[in-house]
Amino acid sequence: MIRTMSELPDGYWRNETACRLLDKHYAKHMVALLVVYKSDKTTGEALYSGFLYRHQGIPLWMTAGHVLSELDRLRETGVDIIKAEWLDLQDDGSGHGIPVDIRDLCYLQLDHQGVDFGFVFLRPHYEALFMSLAGKAFLDQGGYYRRENAKPEGFHLIGFPSERCEVTERIAGELAERSLSAPLYCLPLERIPDRRGDVPTTFWGCDGCFYFRMMPFDMELTPPPNEIKGMSGGPIVSTERTPQGSLKYYLFGIQSSWLPRRRIIRATDMRIVGDIIDEFFMRMREEAHLTNPPKEDEPTGPSP
Secondary structure (H helix, E strand, O other): OOOOHHHOOOOHHHEHHHHHHHHHHHHHHEOEEEEEEEEOOEEEEEEEOOEEEEEOOEEEEEEOHHHHHHHHHHHHOOOEEEEEEEEEEOOOOOEEEEEOOHHHOOEEEEEEOOEEEEEEEOOHHHHHHHHHOOOOOOEEOHHHHHHHHOOOOEEEEEEOOHHHOEEEEEEEOOEEEEEEEOOOEEEEEEEEOOOOOOOOOOOOOOOOEEEEEEOOOEOOOOOOOOOOOOOOOOEEEEEEEOOOOOEEEEEEEEEEEEEOOOOEEEEEEHHHHHHHHHHHHHHHHHHHHHHOOOOOOOOOOOOO
8 A cells, every 4th residue: 555655666657556645645736626606497507617826925815718618608597596615635636725716817818729728816815724734735837838858758737627517415404514525636648649630630730739638547446536527727748757766846837738538638738828927917017117117206216
């Protein structure tokens, strides 16, 4: 039985028991967004995968662009939003929620020519709650800038697959209370080359993307999810062991699309994401400067 990182064997990245151990390790970066809504007398839940990321010191919740587009459509349909929560979920599906008003979220999304990512600006009180109550940790730019030094033994997709989510309902008087269990999964991936020109042509040949094949667990105890719906927006990381027996991982991309029958994933390169965020932040600062220019009697540079 594998209990610690130092006990990881060769090929650990495909070993189911090792992946369950890694679930607990990666959970500190993962936060799901749960939206419960009511439409036409029916109640539904939407659970979105994402992770905590700090860029230029600014705290963000990262996910796929099409996830936030779906959230837009949900808000625009006029359904009754019963509640929305940031969920701190563990590998067994348990956890607690932090209430959030999705109509008050400020975010940006991009889903164009294969580049598919989005982020939500996290207000200071959410950041503080994540850090103090949930014990979360933010990934940062170093997680992908340093990957030139990476020597990947394997790759993992991390997220909350919808098919493993369970909703239970309990009647309390005249009210029906619904609860959700959503286990975190760490699924092994093998990086494969781009097949530019292959079909479907809209899937392959996307600049700024990586491609991976989902691998079965080695020494499988339980089958992995058949579908990865719900894991869009989850991070893809490389993993490797250090000579000291610890684990080192690098942020490679954000899961955005896949071919179910061939079990092939396309992910947006995190470096492309970082460059686009850099440009967006620069434009925000320029626009803020134009909107609030310095007064004539205010210095615009350092004093002589």
